[in-house]
Amino acid sequence: MTTTELAIEVQDLHKRYGDTHAVDGVDLAVARGEVFALLGPNGAGKTTTVEILEGFRHRDAGEISVLGTDPGKPTGQWRSRIGIVLQTTGGHDELTVEELVRHFAGYYPDVRDPDEVIRAVGLDEKRRTRSRHLSGGQRRRLDVALGILGRPELLFLDEPTTGFDPEARHEFWELIDGLAHGGTTIILTTHYLDEAEHLADRVGVIAAGRILAVDTPERLGGRAESEATVSWQEDGERRHVVTGEPTAAVQQLAARFRGEIPGLAITRPSLEEIYLRLIGEYEAADRTEQP
Amino acid sequence: MTTDARLTGTPKGAIRAPARPSALRLGVSRAKLELKAFFRERDALIFAFFFPIIMLAIFSVVFGREGIGPDAEIDFTQYFLPGMIAAGIMLVSFQTLAITIAIERDDGTLKRLLGTPMPPVAYFLGKIGLVLVTSIAQTALLLAYAALMYGVDLPTEPARWLTFGWVFLLGAAAGTVLGIAFSSVPKSARSAPAVVTTPMLILQFISGVFFVFNDLPTWLQQIASIFPLKWLAQGMRSVFLPREFEQLEVSGSWQHGLTAVILAVWLILGLIMCIRTFRWQRRDAG
Incomplete structure (x- = not known):
């Protein structure tokens, strides 16, 4: 595996909902090991694009390769190489942090130590708390824990720090920096520009389903x-x-x-x-x- | 999120990946998780698991030791026990699954699972395991409660327990697949309990669970005969009531053959509906 290999390649991606062209000809190339942030107003097509890449939605047209696989035909083997933190959190209300992390660890062929992951996301003191009793920010950390359990080569983070206080956000950045440092490719969508600037190697700005600009945070626009x-x-x-x-x-x-x-x-x-x-x-x- | 936790290991190579865990093992692991969640969820416990026992207790208070049958040889508690067993099976299979899966679809639990390498069959194995364990435990509790509290005589002939076995399994299997299929009907988690419990309650009233089936108007009996609960209840009566009660049935027979056929047809119909309609995401997701 070389670092020049692409983790994600998208050509002329289209997705319509009725009359709305949610994604209107998006091209994207993300290198392995890169941290790429997708920025744009609500309804710009960020989540639709990311969910197509995650294998959750079908596209109308376009060529896509995610880790060498077409996400329109996801396989378990491909899924085990990908980590996903969805935009929405919730579910599994009656189970504790520890129960969930240990259970989800069973899905992956090559897992991180559940205790280590719980510690890394800062939920050590909440490990015996049912997820219904976690705060919004703590739930989000649990989402992140479940997303990184399987040592993903590629990690999707869809607005991961919504609801975090500034301190939690900085701790989260350190965690993501560590993962990026270890070679994990990361796709991030966020409304926080400081977050994109801190974490991303490159940012793409999307509006009305089109990419307006792609560059490093220092050179953008x-x-x-x-x-x-x-x-x-x-x-x-x-x-x-x-x-x-x-x-x-x-x-x-x-x-x-x-x-x-x-x-x-x-x-x-x-x-x-x-x-x-x-x-x-x-x-x-x-x-x-x-x- | 401390930095000293060593999470910076290199991601694994794409070429050599260790074997993925087996679907069967994950199914067992999911069943354990489902059971933990079920017994911690107060609503499901009261309205599905303990509901038939509560109803049986109320019935015995209301009707006391009043007799029923050709020679009034058994009391109402014993008469309604088979109906409560049948209703209980439908509650923990159909009602519980239809409501919880609708909620899991709405709150994103299913989508999160879809995003993992978990084989989809493991999820369904988990639900089957949940229904099996809860329905067996519930029936055992009901029988123990009826025997100890009201001195209800349980059958001793092996043939009756054989009938119990196939009626129980067919009923639970049909309830399971129909519950999974019906989970797509409620439009949101909020509406799920009402959308599911209302038809379930009506079925209990017209299927001979709360009333003597014979006493219902013929047209209601005919409507009830379309649905599985009536047959499940009738099958359970054939196990737990004395032989003379067979002549009290509308057809004058326990109709074992027809019961098996109708439950099996519902099982197959339910399976087809599951395969055709099951969605891991809310319907607004493209």
Whole structure:
């Protein structure tokens, strides 16, 4: 197995529900070992796309290969190489964390130690708690535990940290970083741009069933080339210049202040700003197309 | 989510994968899980598992030691025992499965299972195991309760227990497949209990579980004769009532042959419906 091999390859994927073109010609290539985040507004086609890749929904057209298999014809052997954390949580209300993790471990040919997994998702103190008594965030951790039990080569995470407090989110990121470090390919959908920026090697922005842009979080939508904002404190107020040459601007300021510049900050647009711009531009173009 | 837990092992290779666990073993493991969940779920326990015992207790309080039969030789408790056994079998098979599977489909349990390498047959084996264990335990409890509390005489002839065996198994099997099939009828988890228990309750009233079947109007008897519960109850009466009661049946016979045929037809129909209609996801999923 080489790292250049593709874990997921999608060409011209289409899916309609009645008159709605939920997925409208999506192309996607995700390398093995990559962490790929799919971003987009609600109803953009994220979950439909991901659920087609997971083998839960049928496509209308398009070529797909997930770990070398067509997910339209899922086999048990293929399923044992994939981990899924669904967008919705729930079920198995009367069973405890430990009972569920141990039971699900029985489904996989090559499993992680259930105790280790329970500890890793931070549910050690809740192992004897029935899942109906878990908080939303704890239930989500249980979902993650069940998703990673079988040492998946490919892990799908559909909005995994919804309902997490910031601390739980950071702990979750560490867990995912660890899995990614070990070579697990990860497909993530999320509404949290900081989450995508932290975890993803590349992000794809999807709207109305189409991919608008795919790049690293640093370069998405020309982010790396965008002008920087240099700001500082002067005469009791905040001043700033927007420039393509922030270094030169700082040198001039340093010369003017003869040394330390009060309150100096250099910022480029955040991933969130770039994302909102991409979606905004798309919606504006869409409106002029179909008035 | 601590970092010291070592979860960073390399994913396994695609070429050499260890053998997957067998469907039979997973079926047994699922049955154990289903049983744990069943006995922790208060609603199912009261309205399916203990319901026939509660009803039998109420009947014996209401009717006391009043006699029934040609020479009033047995009391109402003994007379209604076979009907309660039959109803109990349908409750833990048909009613329990139809409701719980509808809920499992709605809350995503089935979808989650579909996303694992669990062989689908293991899920159904688990449900069969659940019905077998709960229905045997329930019948044993009913018989013990009737024998100890009301001194009901249980049959001693092996032939009667043989009849009991095939009627029980055919009834439970038909109830199981019909319950799995009927789980697709409720539109949501919220509506499932009402959608399932109402027809079940009506069937119990018209199938000779709560009333003497003979006393019902003929047209109601004919409607009841379409459904399996009437035949299951009649089969159980043939096991637990004295021989003279055969002449009290509408046809004047226990109709064992017809009972076997009708239960078997429902079993086959149910199987076909399961295969054609079973879905692992809610119907709004494409």
